[in-house]
Amino acid sequence: MIHSPYLRKPVSVRQVMFTVLVALLPGIAAYVWQIGAGILVNLAIATVVALAAEAFVLRLRRRPVGLALGDLSAVVTAWLVALCFPLIVPWWVTALGVLTAIVAVKHLYGGLGQNPFNPAMAAYCAMIVAYPALMSQWPSAGQLDFSTQLALILGGSRDVDAITGATALDALRTGLRGGGTDVATLLGQEAFGALGGRGFEWVALGYLIGGLYLLARGVITWHMPVAFTAALAGIAALFWAVHPEQFASPLFHLASGGAMLAAFFIVTDPVSGATTPRGKLIFAAGAGILAWLIRNFGAYPEGVAFAVLLMNLCVPLIDMKTQPKVFGHRGDRS
Amino acid sequence: MTMRLSGFHGGIEPDAHKHESSGAPIVPAPLPARLVVPLRQSARAVAECLVAPGQQVLKGERIGAPEGVLGTAVHAPTSGTVIEVAEYPMPHPSGLSTLSVVIEPDGEERWTALHPFDWRARPRNEALAHLRDCGIVGLGGATFPSHVKLGTGTGIEVLILNGAECEPWITCDDRLMRERAADILAGAQILRELIGAGRLVVGIEDNKPEAIEAMHAAAAGLDGGVAVVPVPARYPAGGEKQLIRTLTGIEIPYGRLGGEFGVQCFNVATAHAVYRAMAFGEPMVSRVVTLTGNVDRPGNVEALIGTPIEDLLALAGPRRADTDRVLMGGPMMGFALPSLTVPVLKATNCLIAASPRLFPPAPPEQACIRCGACARACPAELQPFELYWFARSKNFGKAQEYHLFDCIECGCCAYVCPAHIPLVDYYRFAKSEIWARERDKSAADQARERFEFRNWRQEREKEEKAAKLAAKAAETRARLAAEGGEAVAADAPPAAEDPKKALIAAALARAKAQQAAAAPKNTEGLSAGTQAEIDEIERRRRALGLAETADGTAAPDTPARDA
Numbered sequence: 001m002i003h004s005p006y007l008r009k010p011v012s013v014r015q016v017m018f019t020v021l022v023a024l025l026p027g028i029a030a031y032v033w034q035i036g037a038g039i040l041v042n043l044a045i046a047t048v049v050a051l052a053a054e055a056f057v058l059r060l061r062r063r064p065v066g067l068a069l070g071d072l073s074a075v076v077t078a079w080l081v082a083l084c085f086p087l088i089v090p091w092w093v094t095a096l097g098v099l100t101a102i103v104a105v106k107h108l109y110g111g112l113g114q115n116p117f118n119p120a121m122a123a124y125c126a127m128i129v130a131y132p133a134l135m136s137q138w139p140s141a142g143q144l145d146f147s148t149q150l151a152l153i154l155g156g157s158r159d160v161d162a163i164t165g166a167t168a169l170d171a172l173r174t175g176l177r178g179g180g181t182d183v184a185t186l187l188g189q190e191a192f193g194a195l196g197g198r199g200f201e202w203v204a205l206g207y208l209i210g211g212l213y214l215l216a217r218g219v220i221t222w223h224m225p226v227a228f229t230a231a232l233a234g235i236a237a238l239f240w241a242v243h244p245e246q247f248a249s250p251l252f253h254l255a256s257g258g259a260m261l262a263a264f265f266i267v268t269d270p271v272s273g274a275t276t277p278r279g280k281l282i283f284a285a286g287a288g289i290l291a292w293l294i295r296n297f298g299a300y301p302e303g304v305a306f307a308v309l310l311m312n313l314c315v316p317l318i319d320m321k322t323q324p325k326v327f328g329h330r331g332d333r334s
Numbered sequence: 335m336t337m338r339l340s341g342f343h344g345g346i347e348p349d350a351h352k353h354e355s356s357g358a359p360i361v362p363a364p365l366p367a368r369l370v371v372p373l374r375q376s377a378r379a380v381a382e383c384l385v386a387p388g389q390q391v392l393k394g395e396r397i398g399a400p401e402g403v404l405g406t407a408v409h410a411p412t413s414g415t416v417i418e419v420a421e422y423p424m425p426h427p428s429g430l431s432t433l434s435v436v437i438e439p440d441g442e443e444r445w446t447a448l449h450p451f452d453w454r455a456r457p458r459n460e461a462l463a464h465l466r467d468c469g470i471v472g473l474g475g476a477t478f479p480s481h482v483k484l485g486t487g488t489g490i491e492v493l494i495l496n497g498a499e500c501e502p503w504i505t506c507d508d509r510l511m512r513e514r515a516a517d518i519l520a521g522a523q524i525l526r527e528l529i530g531a532g533r534l535v536v537g538i539e540d541n542k543p544e545a546i547e548a549m550h551a552a553a554a555g556l557d558g559g560v561a562v563v564p565v566p567a568r569y570p571a572g573g574e575k576q577l578i579r580t581l582t583g584i585e586i587p588y589g590r591l592g593g594e595f596g597v598q599c600f601n602v603a604t605a606h607a608v609y610r611a612m613a614f615g616e617p618m619v620s621r622v623v624t625l626t627g628n629v630d631r632p633g634n635v636e637a638l639i640g641t642p643i644e645d646l647l648a649l650a651g652p653r654r655a656d657t658d659r660v661l662m663g664g665p666m667m668g669f670a671l672p673s674l675t676v677p678v679l680k681a682t683n684c685l686i687a688a689s690p691r692l693f694p695p696a697p698p699e700q701a702c703i704r705c706g707a708c709a710r711a712c713p714a715e716l717q718p719f720e721l722y723w724f725a726r727s728k729n730f731g732k733a734q735e736y737h738l739f740d741c742i743e744c745g746c747c748a749y750v751c752p753a754h755i756p757l758v759d760y761y762r763f764a765k766s767e768i769w770a771r772e773r774d775k776s777a778a779d780q781a782r783e784r785f786e787f788r789n790w791r792q793e794r795e796k797e798e799k800a801a802k803l804a805a806k807a808a809e810t811r812a813r814l815a816a817e818g819g820e821a822v823a824a825d826a827p828p829a830a831e832d833p834k835k836a837l838i839a840a841a842l843a844r845a846k847a848q849q850a851a852a853a854p855k856n857t858e859g860l861s862a863g864t865q866a867e868i869d870e871i872e873r874r875r876r877a878l879g880l881a882e883t884a885d886g887t888a889a890p891d892t893p894a895r896d897a
Contacts, residue, residue, distance in 0.1 A: 003427070003759050005745030006665040006693045007348050007502065011707075011752040013700050067698060113701035113753075221706070270704045275717065319720075326737040327343070327575070327714040328587030 013112075016219055017072035023214045024079055024265065027206035034141050034199035035087055038149030042082040042094050045153075049095045050078035053102040061107065073112050077101050080120035080265060084258055084305070085127070086138045088152040093134055097123040117312045118272045121305040128300065136301070138167045141199025168197030169257045170301040172248060182245035187252075197256055204260040211264025220268040223280035228263045229254060231288030239296075253292060258304040262287070266304065272312045279315075279322040287311045337535075337563050340583035342576045344711045345568040346746045348502050348666075350541055355624050355632040356505040360513060362636045363623075363649060365439045369411055369640035370422050370677040373398045374432045376471040376479045379405040385435060389416045392446035394617050397435050400466050406479045407469045410446075411619040411638035414439040425643065425662055425679055429672030437640070448615035453524055458487055461528055461612075468611035469618040469680075474574075474601035475663060477681045480608065483598065484528050491596040493531035494581055495522050495605055497538040497545065498565060498572030501664025504684040506622040507602050509634045511538065511545035515552035518602050519560065521609030525600055534560045536602070537577045541567040569666060570744040574599045576713050588740040603683075623678060625650040627686035628657045637678050644674035647685060654689070661686040665693060666745045700753040708747035708757060714740045718747035718757050725764035730771070733764050741765075800870045807877035814839050845876065 031039045054074040058065045068074075081097045101119035109115045128135040139149070175186040214220045233250035240247045253259060258266070267273060267284045274283035287307045294303025325332070373381040381398025385391060391410040398408030414437045421431035453461040462481035471477040474496060495518070499507040511518060519536075526534050536553070538546050546564050553560040565571050565580050575586050577599060584595050592598045600608075603622065610616040619639055623646060626632040630651025637646055647653070647660065659670045662682055670688070686692075708718035716737055724733035741761050748757040814835060 003756070003762070004663075004665070004667050004669060004743075005748050005758065006661060006668075006670075006688065007745075007749055008694075008696055008754065009346070009348070009750050011750065012697065012754070013703060013752045016703070016705065016752050064698075067700065071700060073703070111701060113703045219705075221710075270706060275704055275706050275709070275719070323717065323736070324715060326716055326740050327579075328585040328590070328740065329737065330585065 013071045013073065017076050019217050019219050020076050020214065020265070021072065021079065023210035023217075023219075024083070024207075026209040026213075027083070027203055027261070028079075030202040030206035031083070031087075034202045035139065036144060036149045037146045038087050038144075038153055039082065041150060041153050042085065042087065042089075042091075043079055045091050045094050046078035046082040046098045047075055049098040050074040050081075050102050053099055054107075057103055057107040058111075061111070063111070068112065071112065074102060077106070077119045080261075081123050083261060084120060084124050084266075086135060088137060088139055088144070088149055089127075089131075089134050090155045091153050092155070093127060093131055094153075096130075097127045100126045113271055115271055116315070118266060118269050118308050121266060121308045121312075124305040125309060128305075136170065138170075138197075140197070167257065167301065168200065168252075169295060173295070173301050176246065183248050184245070187248075200257075201255045204255050207260035207264055211260070214264060214268070220264065221277075221280065223277055224268045224273065224284040225263045227281040227284035228267050228288040229259070231285035232259060232292055233288075235289050235292045247296065253295070257295070257302040259291070262291070262304045262308065266308055267311075272308075272315065274315050274318045274322070276319055276322040276324055278324070279318040282318050282322065283311050283315065286314065337561060337581070339563070339565060339580050341566070342571075342579045342713050343715045344713045344746060345570060345576075346711055346749050347568055348749065350567065351503045351626070352505050352508065352541060355503070355626040355634060356508050356542075358633040360509050360622055360634045360636050363638065363641060363646060365412060365441060365443070365638070366641050366645040367438075368417070368642075369414075369437045369439065369638060370434045370642065371397065371408060371411060371437065371640035372422065372424055372432045372434045372677065372679065373408055374424065375408050375469065375639070375680050376404060376406045376477045379479075380433065381405060381408040383419055383433060383435065385410075385416045385419065387416055387418055390414075391416060391437060392444050394448060394619060395446040396467070396617075404479055404482060405466070406471055406481075407467045407617065408435075409469055409617040409619050410435075410437055411640050412437065412439045413442050413444040423673055423676050425671055425676040425682065427669040427672070429676075434640075434677070450615045451612050453528065453612055458528060465608065465611060468607075468616070470604065470607050470611055471618070471680050472601055473603035473607065473621060473680060473683065474572075475667075475681050475683055477679070480525075480600070480604055483600070484525070485593050485598070487528060487530045489596060490529045490531045490593060490598050492533045492535060492582055492598075493522065493526045493529055494578060494597060494599040495534065495536040495602055496572055496574065496577055496599055497536055497542075497549070497602040498577055499542070500539055500567070500569045500572035501666050501668075501684075502569070503626050503686050504624050504664050505626070506624045506634050506683050508542045508545050509624075510603055510606060510622055511542070512548045514606055515545075515548040516555070517609045518606045519549070519552045519556060520613070521605035521607070522560075522600070522602075523556070524608055524612050525605055529598055531598065532559065535581050536560070536562045537565050537571075537581050538562065539567040539571055540564040569746070570713055570742070573713065573742060573744060575742065588737070618680060621678070621680060621682070623682055624684040626684065627661070628654050628689040628692055629687050630654075637682075639680060640677045642675055642677055643671065643682075643685060646678060647674065647687065650687075654687070656689040656691065657687045658690060659688050661688050661693075666749070667743065696756065697754045699755050702753055702755060705752060707750045707752060711746040711750045713744060713746060714742055716741060721764070722755060722757055722760050725760040728767070730764055730768050734768065738764055738768075797866070797870060800873060803877050804870075804873040807873065811842060811876075814842070842876070 051069060051074055054069055055065050058068050078098050081101055082094060085094055085097060101123040105117050105119040105122040106115045172186050175181055211225055215222060232253055236250040236253040240249050267287050274280050290307030290310055291303040294300060294306055373383060379402050382401045384399055385397045391397060391414060393410060393413045395410045396407050397410050400407050416435055417438050418436040422434040423429050424432045451464045462484055465481040470480045472480060497507055497511050522534055536549055538549065546562060549562045553562050563581060570576050571580060578592060578597055579585055582597055584597055586592050586595055607618050620636050622634050623637045624634050625647060632650055635649055660674060661668045662671050663684055665686065702719055702722060704719055712718055720736050721733055721738055724736065738761060743758050743761065745758050751757060
């Protein structure tokens with residue numbers, strides 16, 4: 001620090017990332033309580049693989065390893081990957097997902113701060129395309145005890161139909177596409193709770209609480225969560241109002257799948273998202289609308305990951321077109 | 335008086351560290367063993383030296399005459415002997431030298447004859463000249479000449495007095511307002527009359543309640559139109575553009591002056607100096623300097639311009655072992671002094687002894703994660719991280735498009751950056767690269783203009799030569815026509831006595847007819863230059879008698895053939 005300013009606020013990337021990890025804890029706690037402690041195993045696997053991959057690539061790139069490992073960004077990526085993968089995927093799917101995120105999506109594009117795509121979402125998309133069956137087996141609340149979960153994670157033989165149900169989104173979608181039934185009947189099934197998937201709605205609540213903590217700490221701004229949830233709920237409400245028997249309620253959409261995780265932890269990723277205030281609104285709203293469209297009309301039950309990647313593609317354009325007015329230039333033509 | 339404040343975007347709230355030095359009254363600094371008075375005291379102007387070594391000077395005697403539009407006079411800060419006029423290092427990050435007058439004080443502090451100035455009775459331009467001759471410059475740090483800032487005296491509605499003092503650690507304006515509020519306001523009234531402003535607004539950060547109180551009390555004694563307004567303490571509230579925006583809602587864009595928007599801004603210490611200059615004829619030979627930081631006895635001293643900074647710092651106690659450098663100005667926009675032998679300038683508002691404990695070295699720079707904290711802190715409402723990316727990739731065109739030059743280098747972005755990126759350094763780099771390129775470009779433009787002028791001149795000389803030749807040829811032609819024109823007109827066979835001459839005459843006649851009847855198609859609609867060139871070639875050919883060849887290659891239906 002040879003030139004001014006000689007003062008620095010005591011903040012660091014490490015602190016920012018640490019705050020994000022702390023904010024994920026309520027969701028993780030709800031996960032353990034409702035679905036199973038197996039998620040902790042997945043988180044551990046993901047963390048170890050992420051740190052090893054990060055260190056390895058940094059060495060290859062001849063960058064200071066300690067500094068970058070210490071910033072905790074790889075751990076945040078690892079946790080997000082583990083949380084958006086099904087609880088009982090074999091360990092190597094989690095590891096492959098994390099490797100994809102860290103090596104391909106992050107470092108091949110230049111490392112921290114340079115990746116155009118959200119690493120966790122890109123990993124999810126890569127894995128669901130590569131292993132559609134494994135990536136679609138979600139246990140519902142209280143269905144499997146920890147030892148069964150552990151056995152499955154460690155690669156035990158899988159009699160998947162006997163041990164897993166579908167997610168709420170999957171069940172709804174399969175039911176509706178089968179025909180002869182409507183949303184209300186389907187929602188009475190075992191997979192559903194009061195709002196979304198049974199058990200998972202508590203996890204969503206945990207993410208919401210963590211997200212509000214991030215807002216309070218100033219790590220994220222209100223733009224993204226508000227725009228994402230408003231857009232998702234808005235388009236869901238529109239169709240639900242007209243065809244309630246064909247389309248689920250906005251509340252269901254918000255409480256199901258990765259909506260809450262996405263609203264506070266995924267679309268808010270500063271690196272791959274839009275940065276201007278107006279751009280953030282457009283980016284997150286676009287992701288919300290695309291997520292709903294894919295959920296209802298796409299080939300996959302959960303559309304958040306693809307929606308986020310599609311919006312990641314639009315970020316340079318969005319940012320360019322939404323540059324805020326500069327002091328003293330409010331009257332200028334943009 | 336209550337007032338609706340407009341505020342400004344962003345800003346930061348670092349620890350103010352004001353109380354260390356704001357408690358004790360201003361004390362005069364003792365005379366140093368010698369004074370080094372740089373002749374460069376105001377922005378971008380060096381005064382012309384008026385003294386020679388060995389000369390005796392009185393306190394306040396002029397030693398430098400104002401030069402140029404931005405020039406102001408420089409005065410001897412005390413009585414004594416000029417011992418040297420030489421280049422001495424300036425208190426500037428570069429440590430570059432400038433012509434300075436070295437004075438050995440005689441210890442008597444004998445003033446030269448001072449002449450108070452009645453600004454009400456005398457013309458305005460004389461008042462401005464008096465300020466210039468008293469060496470009055472802005473004491474907020476920019477040292478812009480006050481007489482220039484007062485401008486034409488029309489079109490200014492609001493005069494703002496800047497007592498915000500938003501940089502951490504600095505308290506010289508705070509102390510001045512507490513102790514000399516009446517004088518400050520008297521100076522402000524003079525400025526208001528000279529500038530023709532209706533309203534006078536004093537902006538003071540609300541972390542200085544005693545100063546606000548003192549200024550309120552002093553304003554109460556004046557006839558109305560003076561508002562003392564506390565503004566929220568948030569750096570850079572005292573930035574001129576930010577204070578104007580806070581108090582009036584007016585935004586002054588980059589490259590424009592407040593005067594164009596009906597508002598002008600002066601520092602409180604400048605107003606005080608204006609009062610001393612007018613009421614007592616006192617030139618600016620001293621200023622209040624805050625001594626603070628890693629020292630035993632922080633406080634404010636009234637120091638003579640030219641006092642070596644190490645002498646001044648010694649007043650605050652012996653140098654502590656862990657003091658690793660001394661900052662001039664505040665920690666946000668100031669700079670580390672290259673040496674402590676440099677003198678106090680009119681711009682020297684604060685000296686901070688820095689230690690690693692007070693100003694820890696920045697952690698290593700990390701990757702930008704585009705978190706946007708810088709954009710939320712930027713008072714110019716820029717997207718600092720975008721500018722950083724552009725500067726880093728040397729994409730200077732884009733950086734300018736994203737308003738790089740609207741950056742005031744306040745340092746808020748670098749302060750809040752979690753990746754510890756020295757953002758301001760990147761902007762300084764980009765700006766200096768752009769300036770360097772513009773210099774290169776203007777040099778290249780000049781070279782090109784010179785080259786083009788040379789070409790034009792050569793062309794013109796050629797044309798002049800050609801015109802002379804053509805005139806000569808025409809003369810010859812006229813003579814020929816007089817001799818052989820008859821034969822051509824009659825379409826008779828060439829005269830036998832001089833076949834060559836007759837041939838030329840016939841060719842000339844045909845060419846003339848051809849020119850008149852049918853201009854060749856590919857020579858229509860030509861630029862004036864090309865046409866002139868063609869004409870000239872034609873003339874040359876005619877002069878050389880080659881027109882026949884041209885005629886021979888012309889289309890068969892050329893009327894000249896049948897003529």
